[in-house]
Structure formats: structure tokens, C-alpha cells
Amino acid sequence: MTFFEARHLDVFFAYNQVVFDVNFKVEEGQVCSILGANGAGKTSILNGIIGLYEKKGQVIFQGQDISKMETHDIIRSGVAYVPEMRGTFQELSVAENLLMGSYLRKDKVAIKDDLDLVYTYFPILKERLYQQAGTLSGGEQQMLAIARTIMQKPKLLLMDEPSLGLAPLLIKAIFSSVRRICDEAKISVLLIEQNVSLALGIADYVYLIETGRVVLSGTPDVFKNDKSIQKAYLGIT
Amino acid sequence: MHRFLEFFFLGLTNGAIYASLSLSIVILMQTMRLPNFSQGESATFSTLFGSFLIVSGVPALLAVPMTLVFAFCWGLLLHRLFYKPVEHAGASSQLLVLIGLFLGINGLSGILYGGGVHYFPYPFPKADHLFDNDYLSNNQLFVLVVISGLIAGFTYFYRYTKLGLALRALAQNPVSCSLMGINSSRMLMINWGVAAVIAAVAGMLVAPIVSLNYNMMSGILIYAFAGCLLGGIYSPFGAVFGAISISIMNTMVFFYFGWLDRSLEMLLTFSVIVVVLIFKPGGLFSRKTISRM
Numbered sequence: 160m161t162f163f164e165a166r167h168l169d170v171f172f173a174y175n176q177v178v179f180d181v182n183f184k185v186e187e188g189q190v191c192s193i194l195g196a197n198g199a200g201k202t203s204i205l206n207g208i209i210g211l212y213e214k215k216g217q218v219i220f221q222g223q224d225i226s227k228m229e230t231h232d233i234i235r236s237g238v239a240y241v242p243e244m245r246g247t248f249q250e251l252s253v254a255e256n257l258l259m260g261s262y263l264r265k266d267k268v269a270i271k272d273d274l275d276l277v278y279t280y281f282p283i284l285k286e287r288l289y290q291q292a293g294t295l296s297g298g299e300q301q302m303l304a305i306a307r308t309i310m311q312k313p314k315l316l317l318m319d320e321p322s323l324g325l326a327p328l329l330i331k332a333i334f335s336s337v338r339r340i341c342d343e344a345k346i347s348v349l350l351i352e353q354n355v356s357l358a359l360g361i362a363d364y365v366y367l368i369e370t371g372r373v374v375l376s377g378t379p380d381v382f383k384n385d386k387s388i389q390k391a392y393l394g395i396t
Numbered sequence: 397m398h399r400f401l402e403f404f405f406l407g408l409t410n411g412a413i414y415a416s417l418s419l420s421i422v423i424l425m426q427t428m429r430l431p432n433f434s435q436g437e438s439a440t441f442s443t444l445f446g447s448f449l450i451v452s453g454v455p456a457l458l459a460v461p462m463t464l465v466f467a468f469c470w471g472l473l474l475h476r477l478f479y480k481p482v483e484h485a486g487a488s489s490q491l492l493v494l495i496g497l498f499l500g501i502n503g504l505s506g507i508l509y510g511g512g513v514h515y516f517p518y519p520f521p522k523a524d525h526l527f528d529n530d531y532l533s534n535n536q537l538f539v540l541v542v543i544s545g546l547i548a549g550f551t552y553f554y555r556y557t558k559l560g561l562a563l564r565a566l567a568q569n570p571v572s573c574s575l576m577g578i579n580s581s582r583m584l585m586i587n588w589g590v591a592a593v594i595a596a597v598a599g600m601l602v603a604p605i606v607s608l609n610y611n612m613m614s615g616i617l618i619y620a621f622a623g624c625l626l627g628g629i630y631s632p633f634g635a636v637f638g639a640i641s642i643s644i645m646n647t648m649v650f651f652y653f654g655w656l657d658r659s660l661e662m663l664l665t666f667s668v669i670v671v672v673l674i675f676k677p678g679g680l681f682s683r684k685t686i687s688r689m
Contacts, residue, residue: 231574231579246571249568251568255565262578
């Protein structure tokens with residue numbers, strides 16, 4: 160059974176087509192990364208998949224076609240999404256933000272366990288539990304956003320540029336937590352990134368897109384050894 | 397002193413009624429970012445239904461809860477039929493729909509129930525005063541108790557229940573809400589229902605005091621909006637505080653300056669609001685939203 164696959168995906172933003180006939184797969188238990196420069200259509204791909212933008216084509220998740228479903232139903236089927244600006248509920252407390260993550264779940268005991276798991280990943284959140292989420296730093300908000308999706312207990316996590324606007328040290332911490340989430344919490348990840356070297360460090364499979372089209376795909380090694388990629392994205396000449 | 401208390405409690409009771417209507421406006425305002433003008437008319441419509449039940453012989457103790465259920469369904473229906481179709485349209489289209497609802501429901505009440513005055517009973521005999529005081533009647537006391545209970549209940553619901561949390565989250569970030577798997581549209585529909593129930597409470601409490609006809613709420617709606625503006629249009633607590641303080645202020649002015657003409661009340665109210673909004677544009681209880689990148 161296909162775990163996750165986009166077939167001939169076209170995405171439209173403000174009546175303009177921004178993604179053209181894109182095909183990709185995410186295997187269960189893997190971190191798959193989509194790389195590309197600013198404006199390549201990375202965010203549009205995710206927004207299209209999750210039903211925030213208009214799209215054409217097929218999106219298969221766990222054998223089921225989710226391309227016609229509404230956003231909240233796609234989420235209910237087991238997909239979680241950390242959007243670009245993290246989607247923090249600014250005026251709610253950190254604890255309430257986490258509670259919103261587990262909104263659909265009824266298994267109280269497991270929720271408690273997941274909360275403890277979240278605290279081991281991001282101890283800082285436990286210290287800030289009753290603070291207004293909008294007052295957290297950008298990095299902490301990113302952690303909160305990831306923590307909240309863990310609380311959703313999804314099968315697949317879509318992440319949009321977790322490195323955006325963060326300090327290098329924080330980016331490292333976030334990326335290693337993404338890998339841990341995939342390996343330990345058994346959540347497969349589709350990661351959108353601009354920071355190519357970082358993404359190549361944790362991904363199992365990588366797609367490169369330019370102006371809304373896939374131009375190259377393969378394992379990170381393929382990318383690391385590709386001369387043109389090195390030149391264009393890794394700053395190696 | 398007694399006359400002072402009499403005025404004070406008059407202001408407080410009226411204010412409490414305005415406050416419940418303000419509250420119902422603000423909780424929708426938070427999620428829609430638009431004022432639902434039809435809230436007062438919905439209150440009238442539900443109250444007229446209640447009056448119809450009572451006049452047809454349903455005991456008041458049964459008619460009141462029936463009216464509240466009716467109001468909830470009415471709120472859901474309005475959302476489904478009129479707001480949902482324009483949910484993704486621009487703010488101006490939505491605003492027009494809301495104004496249309498205001499006029500439409502007003503007209504519907506007139507058509508269904510006629511222009512005459514309808515009967516709605518006081519909860520207690522009009523002359524009853526607890527402990528023989530001469531400044532607070534039992535009916536006024538009843539209003540205060542009901543509205544306090546309503547506000548306490550709403551606060552609990554809003555702060556400590558899961559559904560209340562979802563409504564607060566929806567007010568802040570509807571997209572994130574749907575990313576939590578919540579059907580934002582359905583949540584907003586529930587919000588319409590809750591708001592209509594709160595409005596209906598206001599309607600039923602005010603009906604015996606003013607004359608119940610299809611225009612009952614027009615004056616009250618203005619004070620309710622004034623209260624929202626004063627307290628902060630996005631703050632439930634602010635709306636309650638604003639409505640009550642405006643009402644008390646109005647009556648107190650006439651207590652101290654008895655020679656003033658009653659028709660100056662509106663002028664006074666709005667002068668205060670203008671002054672407040674100059675110094676605090678978001679209203680007294682507007683919160684600063686902190687967001688870091």
C-alpha cells in the first residue's frame with residue numbers, strides 16, 4: 160500500500176498555477192525532503208496537499224485519495240502540518256496550545272504519555288507551560304508547533320521551513336528533534352527546506368524543485384555528489 | 397440615600413441586560429471579526445416565540461427553556477442559511493448580509509407577530525421587595541442573579557471546557573484551528589447558537605420592562621454596542637463591564653442633575669465613548685497582542 164504519494168500535482172495560488180505536474184512519494188518511517196529556492200513553490204505544495212490552496216491531481220495517503228477532502232478531514236485522517244509561521248495560538252498559553260493539538264483525541268492516558276514525551280524533547284516548554292505562547296521566542300514557538308503536532312499523534316508530519324528566521328544553534332536542535340520524532344515517535348516527515356546542507360543531513364530521500372517542477376530526486380548522497388547542486392546550493396565551487 | 401440606591405440599582409439592572417446582549421455580540425465578533433447587527437433582533441424573535449408559548453398556555457417554567465432551545469437552533473439556522481454561503485467572501489459582502497439579517501429578522505417578527513404589544517410576564521409580582529427594602533425589587537434582583545449566573549457560566553465554559561478552548565483558538569487563528577482537525581465552519585455555527593441563546597436571555601429579561609413588540613431591541617442594541625465599544629470590542633469581560641458602566645453612568649447623571657432632559661442620555665453616552673476611544677482606540681480592555689518572530 161502506498162503510504163503517501165502525490166501524483167501529477169498542480170497547485171494554484173491566487174488563480175495562478177505555481178506547481179506543475181509534481182510527483183513524489185514519502186515512504187513510511189522516513190524523512191523525505193523537498194528542497195528549493197525562494198519562490199520555487201515549496202510552500203504551495205504543502206498548502207495544496209493540506210487543502211488550503213486549490214489543487215489538481217491525486218494525493219494518496221495510506222491507500223486513500225485525500226485530494227478532494229477538506230483540511231480538517233485530511234488532518235483527521237492522520238496528517239499534521241506545521242505551517243511556515245508556525246500557526247501559534249498567540250494569546251493561548253503554551254499548555255492550551257498543546258491541548259489544542261490533542262483536541263480530537265479521547266485516549267487520556269496516551270495523551271499524558273505523549274505530553275511527557277514532548278517534555279523530554281523540549282524541556283523548555285515545560286518551564287513555559289503557563290506563559291502566553293505569543294511571548295515565546297521564535298525558536299521556542301517552532302518547538303511548540305512541533306510539540307503540538309506530536310500531540311496530534313499523526314502518521315505523517317508536513318513541515319514548512321522549520322529553520323526560517325532561527326539562530327543556527329536552534330536550527331540544529333530542531334532538526335535533530337525532527338529526526339528523533341521520525342525514528343522514535345514513528346511519525347514520517349515531509350520536510351520543506353531552503354537550507355540544503357541541513358536537510359541533506361537528516362533526510363532519507365530528497366526532491367529538488369525549481370519554479371514549481373521537480374528537477375532532481377534521489378538519496379542525499381546523489382545530491383552531495385552532484386556538481387551542479389554543490390555549486391548552486393551548497394556553496395562548494 | 398434610598399433614592400441614590402434606587403437609581404444605582406436601576407442602572408445596574410438595565411446595565412446587566414445590556415451586558416448580556418453585548419456579550420452575545422462580542423463572542424461572535426471575536427470569531428467573525430465583524431459585528432452581528434442582527435443579534436438584538438434574534439433576541440426579539442426568540443422572546444416573541446416565548447411569549448407565544450406562554451400566551452398559548454405553556455407554563456412559564458417550561459416555556460423559558462423551550463425558548464432557549466429555540467434560540468440555539470435559530471442561531472444555527474441563521475449561520476447555515478445566511479452566513480455560511482458568504483463565509484469565504486470579502487468582509488463587505490459579509491457585512492451586507494449581517495445588515496440584511498438585521499432588517500430581515502425585524503421584518504419577519506413584524507409579519508409573524510404583528511405590530512402590537514405582546515405579553516411577557518415578570519418572574520415575580522411587580523411590587524415584591526425582599527426584606528421590605530424600597531430600592532431593589534425582586535424582579536431586579538432576579539435579573540441580577542440570572543445575568544451573574546450567565547456570565548459566570550459563560551466564563552467557566554469559555555475558560556475551562558474543551559469547546560470553550562476551541563472557540564478561543566478559533567478567535568485567534570482559524571487556519572490553525574482547522575490544522576488541529578477542527579471543522580472551523582461548524583465551530584462558528586455553534587458560536588452563533590451560543591450567542592443567540594445569550595441574546596434570548598437578554599430579550600426575555602427585558603421584555604416585561606419595555607413593551608414587547610418587534611422593535612423592542614432597537615434602543616437596547618445601541619447601548620449594547622456602546623458597551624462593546626467602551627470595553628473593547630474583542631473582550632467579553634470588557635463588553636460586560638462597558639455595558640454596565642454606561643448604564644450606571646447614565647442613571648447617576650440623572651440622579652445628580654435631575655433637571656437634565658432625558659433625551660440627552662444618548663449624547664452623554666456617546667461623548668464618553670468618543671473620549672475613551674481617543675485615548676484607548678481598542679476600548680478599555682483591549683489587549684496588546686504580543687507576537688515574536
